[in-house]
Amino acid sequence: MKKSLLIGIAAASVLALSACSAGSDSAAPAGGGDALTPVTVGVIPIADTAPLYLGFDQGFFEDEGLELTIETATGGAAIVPAIVNGDYQFGFSNLGSLMVAKDKGLPLELVSAAVASTGDVTSDMxxxxxxxxxxxxxxxxxxxxxxxxxxxxxxxxxxxxxxxxxxxxxxxxxxxxxxxxxxxxxxxxxxxxxxxxxxxxxxxxxxxxxxxxxxxxxxxxADKLDIAAYFSSAATVAGDAELVTKFQAAMKKSLEYAQANPDAVRAIIATYTETPAEVLAKIVLPTYPTEFNVDAVTALSEAALKYGVVENAPDMSTFLP
The missing domain is CATH 3.40.190.10 (Periplasmic binding protein-like II)
Incomplete structure (x- = not known):
């Protein structure tokens, strides 16, 4: 069932990665009935997170029995502690930040792909x-x-x-x-x-x-490098497998829909950012994969280790869902 998205305009049209400085703005789309399970997702209001908004609008989360609330911030620095503290069930962050967080021992687990490069060396995001x-x-x-x-x-x-x-x-x-x-x-x-x-x-x-x-x-x-992911706390992943499975199913539908409908992506971005229509018409959209490119993420982890971003490269068998 398609629903209208009730969300305020973001404070700025910051189409950026989740390594930005911390800040916050919030929006809580109207959910379904009492039978739905409330779930809060912390994101940045950028093109990368358009599938989540589209998923709400298309009713994909409600179809999975979830009452979705979207909390927005200008950076992942505000999202990570909210996940660790249990204020949000899921969040969005770039893979560099997530590798650093895992290297520091923060109890976070990746649960879904989110956004990737186009892989086109002549035109990318x-x-x-x-x-x-x-x-x-x-x-x-x-x-x-x-x-x-x-x-x-x-x-x-x-x-x-x-x-x-x-x-x-x-x-x-x-x-x-x-x-x-x-x-x-x-x-x-x-x-x-x-x-x-x-x-x-x-x-x-x-x-x-x-x-x-x-x-x-x-x-x-790398070809179609994964830029970011949706993640949760280790406690949520271990203690509420059903919730995680429902979120993953809704996200898969949302990512597939976004990838197949670029015009809908541009239209939904206009509802939660102040990006001018003439700019939205020209920007190069990312891709929205449902699976991680393991080779590309491995290459990123090796580079992070080589350049001292992390002390230990993550094990892909446990880092990726």
């Missing part, structure tokens, strides 16, 4: 951009330069370091600095940084401002 008149032509030209990402020692700089080294550069000579996505394009244009690793809609915005793409980093790192 994440890119390293430089100014239009920059002399930098290849990733190797970034030696000795400054590159911004939205969070340090996390997903983006791990991918950037790996792709730079693979291209014949030396990432140890690159200075990575933390700049929020909305400010990255200006930082490139005014020379504050030589390059910036950004995601949509900031890739599109950067191009419209005269910048150019140096590398579609995610796609060059």
């Amino acid at each position: 994440g890119a390293i951009v430089v100014s239009g008149d920059s002399p930098i032509e290849t990733l190797a030209d970034l030696n000795g330069k400054t590159v911004s990402t939205n969070s340090l020692n996390n997903l983006l700089d791990t991918v950037a370091r790996s792709t730079i080294d693979s291209a014949g550069g030396d990432s140890s000579t690159v200075s990575f600095v933390e700049i929020p996505f909305p400010d990255s394009s200006a930082a490139v244009e005014n020379g504050q940084v030589d390059a910036a690793f950004v995601v949509e809609p900031f890739v599109t915005s950067a191009l419209e401002n005269g910048n150019r793409v140096l590398s579609y980093g995610f796609a060059e790192f």
Whole structure:
């Protein structure tokens, strides 16, 4: 049964990864009757989480007997403690952050795929951009330069370091600095940084401002790299297997629907962010897989270990659901 989504406009159109700084905004879609089991999911109001909103709108969660409440935040830093404390049953975060959390011993368990790169090295949802008149032509030209990402020692700089080294550069000579996505394009244009690793809609915005793409980093790192996942606490996974199974089933339907209906994805994003319609029409959407790309996630874990993001690479047999 299709339902209308009751949710306030997000405070900003931050189409970013979950490594952003903490902050919060909330929305609680109306649920079903008393027979439904309440479930709260903490997410970031970005394109990556569109399937969850579509799943609510299409009634997929209600079909599984779940009364869905969506709590939004500007970053995973606010979501993780809410999961650990049991305030939320499920949450959304990028895989870099989840690898770090597991490495630190936090009791978290991945339960569902969420979003991945397109795998297209000529058009993807994440890119390293430089100014239009920059002399930098290849990733190797970034030696000795400054590159911004939205969070340090996390997903983006791990991918950037790996792709730079693979291209014949030396990432140890690159200075990575933390700049929020909305400010990255200006930082490139005014020379504050030589390059910036950004995601949509900031890739599109950067191009419209005269910048150019140096590398579609995610796609060059691995084919259809998983960017993020839905996760829960170890206590919920162990103590309420039925709830987890229902959530996984609803998410699978939601991801499949989003992947098959890109126009619906763009339309639903407009209901929970302030992204202008003309930008939504141009951005490159991610893919919404129902299964993890184990080889790509393994490569990411190895890179995280190589570049000191984690002390121990996660065992894929236990890290992935």
